[in-house]
Amino acid sequence: MTPAHQINGTPPPFFLFHGTWDRLVPLDHSTDFQAALVESGGEAELYLQRGRGHFLSFLTRGGAIDAGIDFLERQVKGTER
Secondary structure, eight states: OOGGGGOOSSOOOEEEEEETTOSSSOHHHHHHHHHHHHHTTOOEEEEEETTOOHHHHHHTOTHHHHHHHHHHHHHHTSOOO
């Protein structure tokens, strides 16, 4: 069962990040989940980490941290960094 099956009503905002070379969890899990969140009336941002696999995406988050902070600030304050 995918996370999209758990969406009930309008979901809260989601920030997702995924490595494009992830062989453990296919990229379409994130793209499909993002699409389902948006279709349900939620806001979802997907940050793709080019050339990173599953574990490297978490160990070297790089720009995902800044993008996540920007997303959170937009949600909380309605501003961008």
